[in-house]
Amino acid sequence: MNPFVRATVLAFFAALAMTAGASRTALAQDTTFRGITLIGNYDPLRDKISVAVLPVSGAFGDSLRAIVQRDLDFSDRFAILPIEGGDADAARTGGAASGLNYSIFKRLNAAAVIQMTSTPTGVHVALHDVVKGQVVNVGDFALPSAGFSREWRMAVHRTSDEIARWMTGQRGIAATRIAYIRGTGKAAAIRIIDSDGAGEITVPTDENGISPAWHPSGTMLAYSTYGDVASRIVLFDLTTSNSRTLTTAPRNTQYITPNFMPDGTSILYARSGESGSDIYAVGLSGSDAPRRLTAGRGAENASPTPSPDGRRVVYVGNGYGQPELYIMDADGTDARLLTEYDLSDKNYRSDPDWSPDGRLIAYQEKIGPAFQIRTIRATGGTPKQLTSEGVNEQPSWAPDSRHIVFTSTRSGVRQLWILDTETFRMRQLTTSAGSRLAAWSSRLTQ
Amino acid sequence: MNATRRFAGLTAALLSATLIDACHKKAPDQPAPAVAPAAGPNADSARRAQEDAARRAAEDAARRRAADSAAAAAAAARDAAAAAAALRTTLTAMVHFDYDQSDLRPEDRAILDAKVPILSANPTVMIRVAGHTDERGSDEYNLALGQRRASSVKAYLVQHGIADSRIQTISYGEERPMAQGTDESAYLQNRRAEFDITGGPQTLRKP
Numbered sequence: 001m002n003p004f005v006r007a008t009v010l011a012f013f014a015a016l017a018m019t020a021g022a023s024r025t026a027l028a029q030d031t032t033f034r035g036i037t038l039i040g041n042y043d044p045l046r047d048k049i050s051v052a053v054l055p056v057s058g059a060f061g062d063s064l065r066a067i068v069q070r071d072l073d074f075s076d077r078f079a080i081l082p083i084e085g086g087d088a089d090a091a092r093t094g095g096a097a098s099g100l101n102y103s104i105f106k107r108l109n110a111a112a113v114i115q116m117t118s119t120p121t122g123v124h125v126a127l128h129d130v131v132k133g134q135v136v137n138v139g140d141f142a143l144p145s146a147g148f149s150r151e152w153r154m155a156v157h158r159t160s161d162e163i164a165r166w167m168t169g170q171r172g173i174a175a176t177r178i179a180y181i182r183g184t185g186k187a188a189a190i191r192i193i194d195s196d197g198a199g200e201i202t203v204p205t206d207e208n209g210i211s212p213a214w215h216p217s218g219t220m221l222a223y224s225t226y227g228d229v230a231s232r233i234v235l236f237d238l239t240t241s242n243s244r245t246l247t248t249a250p251r252n253t254q255y256i257t258p259n260f261m262p263d264g265t266s267i268l269y270a271r272s273g274e275s276g277s278d279i280y281a282v283g284l285s286g287s288d289a290p291r292r293l294t295a296g297r298g299a300e301n302a303s304p305t306p307s308p309d310g311r312r313v314v315y316v317g318n319g320y321g322q323p324e325l326y327i328m329d330a331d332g333t334d335a336r337l338l339t340e341y342d343l344s345d346k347n348y349r350s351d352p353d354w355s356p357d358g359r360l361i362a363y364q365e366k367i368g369p370a371f372q373i374r375t376i377r378a379t380g381g382t383p384k385q386l387t388s389e390g391v392n393e394q395p396s397w398a399p400d401s402r403h404i405v406f407t408s409t410r411s412g413v414r415q416l417w418i419l420d421t422e423t424f425r426m427r428q429l430t431t432s433a434g435s436r437l438a439a440w441s442s443r444l445t446q
Numbered sequence: 447m448n449a450t451r452r453f454a455g456l457t458a459a460l461l462s463a464t465l466i467d468a469c470h471k472k473a474p475d476q477p478a479p480a481v482a483p484a485a486g487p488n489a490d491s492a493r494r495a496q497e498d499a500a501r502r503a504a505e506d507a508a509r510r511r512a513a514d515s516a517a518a519a520a521a522a523a524r525d526a527a528a529a530a531a532a533l534r535t536t537l538t539a540m541v542h543f544d545y546d547q548s549d550l551r552p553e554d555r556a557i558l559d560a561k562v563p564i565l566s567a568n569p570t571v572m573i574r575v576a577g578h579t580d581e582r583g584s585d586e587y588n589l590a591l592g593q594r595r596a597s598s599v600k601a602y603l604v605q606h607g608i609a610d611s612r613i614q615t616i617s618y619g620e621e622r623p624m625a626q627g628t629d630e631s632a633y634l635q636n637r638r639a640e641f642d643i644t645g646g647p648q649t650l651r652k653p
Binding site for chain 2: 184185188208210227231251252254257272274277302303316323348350364394436437
């Protein structure tokens, strides 16, 4: 019952063109993208391309294959076909120049076959189009010699992401990391894990560090500190492991919720003090005085999150009573309420995150007794509720503007989960209780 | 053996009767012995004994007085320490808040009112007010709410004459719960402002 077996033959490009979007148009112009021939009315957001990944010989071959299969699976754009030893052996015989027996894969309803071969410097990848019966893309990828190392795994994730781009025109999100907080009280610390949950490290931070945020380059984190020593915004360089204080809050004030502007040269944050909380911007050089963007007049404005073009900022404010989402221009003018508000509506809305494609804002809203994740178009309108089981909060978008990492109690305790907003598939990312405040990085190039 | 013993008893009785009679007859002829001081080694030793007794009594009294006064001092110190501890307890007594609110409730204003005279009587004492929240709001936004609660407490104390510079405000948001649990009684305990004495003398002066 393969969804692709229908009457019409449709090149994937045609389907891609139907899903308008600036970033996708740009990718469609990329000449290295060939795509995979699909049969049937393919919906690129809901349907999955059936892919077979052949066994890989050589040291780490099994791990390489397992990671690529999982990366493609976690992208929620591919259905991974299990290829048993017999099929794999049969597939290699009786084929054409490529050495693949395409009839076997046609029988398995595979649209694409990924063939990986270990090389002295890494891995050679060939992408087979089963309908065309030919190789449609090849590439060589360098892998660090230390198999299973954090760097090796990230290089494999980058390979997976490029293979995904060969098939769909859009790079995968496996080569990303997620920063978050785990632990309570003084044991709380900032951790970083790969998008598949592996390779955790603990960032050497102040014991009261909170609210990690990624620099757009993926090479730096910002976080704020709280407690009985002066609150600070701290920058942590992931390349050198050096920390530096960007700015220290004056007495009786607290810096919270830092976020980088998309150009990576400045940080937005909230300063909370005796006259409420206001949003400020400060350059990373530390030489310029912070600029105040909101005039809260006693209200609490916090959690500033810029639009991907850096022209607007969504934030939380409670000028009307309970916390609501507002959007203002990046210079602090023209602030407007984003979330619908009326006097009978006592819903608490907070923790906004602007999708990388600029279309949607994910946030948490109190529905009944518990927070749930919702999205709303950046232009306003009717929100869409994405969760309902347990308490779900603190959403952060993946670079594909499709997946969201968030905090959920659905398993009994707070853990990080990943939701595909197109298929609503969920997967649990962390297995240590008390995980929260996740921030998803951009695609990492190192 | 019995006859011999009976005879001895009788002899003793007769003898003692004779002796008593003799003493009785003799007594009126003898002058009464003088109580007045008399020279000789026996008189000296009596005087020394008297002096020793007097000295011992004086020493005992002094010891008793010293013990009494030490006890009194200890009691006073205990009282003072208890009073200081009580002052400290009053000064660091927590106040609590309604859900998502930073306004002071009447009972919490009374708790703050009790702190004002202590702060006035101890002008070098510095305090730190830490605002806390329950876990129901946003983790991050709760840091702002905690700061607002601490600020609200500080504003009240400043209005009542305590110098701004003596009160520092910080927030822990929901990061340092007082009570674990997910019911209203735990939440109520966690929505609080805590007070720390960060400077000034060890012993607080009474207002």
